[in-house]
Amino acid sequence: MKKIIILIIAIVASSCNSNAQQNSETKTKDYKVSKTEAEWKEILSPQEYAVLREAATERPHSSKLNDVNVPGIFVCAGCGNELYETKHKFESGTGWPSFDRPIEGGVAYGADSKLGYQRDEVHCADCGGHLGHVFDDGPRETTGKRHCINGVAMNFIPKE
Template sequence: MKKFLLFTFLSTVLISCNGNAQKNSKETEEYEVSKTEEEWKEVLTPAEFAVLRKAETERPFSSELNDIKEPGTFVCAACGNELYKTKHKFKSGTGWPSFDRAIEGGVAYGSDSKLGYQRDEVHCARCGGHLGHVFNDGPSETTGKRHCINGIAMDFIPEKE
């Protein structure tokens, strides 16, 4: 009887350790564009890899994309997925390109607590690359959101005339 109870207890513990938290982690999500770490290193610059694949942050005011005002589309530097339009870009003063909304279906959201508190993370919906974070201090006359995005994580494609 003791062996049966011990077996039942151990079986229950082992089964319960396989919870949904492991299944929902970003590392196990599947994306349309999926590569190994080594494959990403081959196609991204070291700075792009650090931000897009390791969720690091570029220095503020270091991106050439901060000053872009011409019509066009900002795309993921890793996979070319369309993320943001210039018409939704605004000057936030933070040092990173900021947008009040994304192109529908272009980004996905998660959360991180790297700084000791919960933040809403923005990543590419096609490849999972880390883009930045979204905050609730954007323009009140539009969405009230500020998508604070690392410029190194994007490329800009000007609108054709």
């Protein structure tokens, strides 16, 4: 019986992905915008760096972008890549800016299992910065998707 328990523990331990493994995959992929971690630290605020480069999550209801409803474009705070349009933003009640779809080619997807289960991670297609996650509980009348995005990971450019 002890051998079976040890075998199960060994299998579980060897199949787990660590944050270091996931972060190294994101950091080593070639992106249009590529900087060293030192360069990112120079251009990003500490909170932007934590979210975009270390996959942290900002506190809910803390982003000034939650209330933005005027026409415009949300861009990556790290590289300026166009990510989302206001017309696809909706109030999800979660405390983070939410969109039912990205601008085509603006985001890329990956897997995140930091919480012990797998979620679909959303990151900037140009620099690899962590933006948030995508869930299947968005508006049914459109895409059914909810891109739950950290406001600190974006800047807003109003339409002229």
